[in-house]
Amino acid sequence: MKLYDSDWAPNPRRVQCFLAEKGVTIPRIHVDLKSGAHLHADFARINPLHRVPVLELDDGAHISESVAICRYVEEIHPEPPLFGRDARERALVEMWNRRVELGLFSHVGAAFRHGHPGMAVAEQPQIKEWAEANRPKALDAMRFLDRHLDGRNWLLDDYFSIADITLLVAFDFMKAARLSCPDEYGALIAWRDRIGARPCATAR
Numbered sequence: 001m002k003l004y005d006s007d008w009a010p011n012p013r014r015v016q017c018f019l020a021e022k023g024v025t026i027p028r029i030h031v032d033l034k035s036g037a038h039l040h041a042d043f044a045r046i047n048p049l050h051r052v053p054v055l056e057l058d059d060g061a062h063i064s065e066s067v068a069i070c071r072y073v074e075e076i077h078p079e080p081p082l083f084g085r086d087a088r089e090r091a092l093v094e095m096w097n098r099r100v101e102l103g104l105f106s107h108v109g110a111a112f113r114h115g116h117p118g119m120a121v122a123e124q125p126q127i128k129e130w131a132e133a134n135r136p137k138a139l140d141a142m143r144f145l146d147r148h149l150d151g152r153n154w155l156l157d158d159y160f161s162i163a164d165i166t167l168l169v170a171f172d173f174m175k176a177a178r179l180s181c182p183d184e185y186g187a188l189i190a191w192r193d194r195i196g197a198r199p200c201a202t203a204r
């Protein structure tokens with residue numbers, strides 16, 4: 001088994017964070033996104049969508065999509081469970097993971113891809129107005145998450161899950177999108193401090 005990933009991009013980081021929380025290591029093949037290594041025809045055999053991360057299994061199968069990779073890892077390394085421990089918790093994890101993906105991650109991603117000069121070639125057409133339109137949406141999501149986290153350790157109270165990992169990656173990726181968390185969102189900032197002590201925070 002090997003993992004095609006990159007050292008700075010957010011979706012590969014989601015998998016690295018997940019593996020760090022599991023205490024699992026998978027051999028990695030670095031794909032240099034900046035030089036366009038993922039755009040080569042050869043990489044299409046690994047992922048025809050030319051994106052990382054991709055997990056290559058020993059039978060030659062390729063799993064892309066960061067959450068699909070994490071689900072596979074959860075199946076083969078069940079401890080500690082990060083997708084929920086019973087039906088109720090699994091549904092709540094899915095709910096919060098999707099809320100973070102759709103509510104924050106996607107807006108931060110759009111602000112980055114459409115606003116950063118370094119993405120002008122990769123993101124075509126790059127629409128600056130779309131980057132700007134996504135900034136207030138990201139702020140709305142931060143406000144929503146801040147309110148939810150008030151009085152809670154993690155998105156699911158005392159249970160740490162993949163949803164927190166998704167939030168960590170989205171939160172930290174804000175810097176690249178030139179977004180920041182307003183000081184008034186104290187519960188969200190305290191959550192970021194708390195997760196900073198976990199293995200996922202330093203995973204790369």
Ligand SMILES: N[C@@H](CCC(=O)N[C@@H](CS)C(=O)NCC(=O)O)C(=O)O
Nearest residue numbers: 009010011051052053065066067122
């Ligand atoms: N939905 C995919 C997204 C994968 C993705 O967009 N990966 C980015 C890095 S974060 C990428 O490979 N970008 C290359 C490009 O846009 O050309 C996932 O969850 O893994």
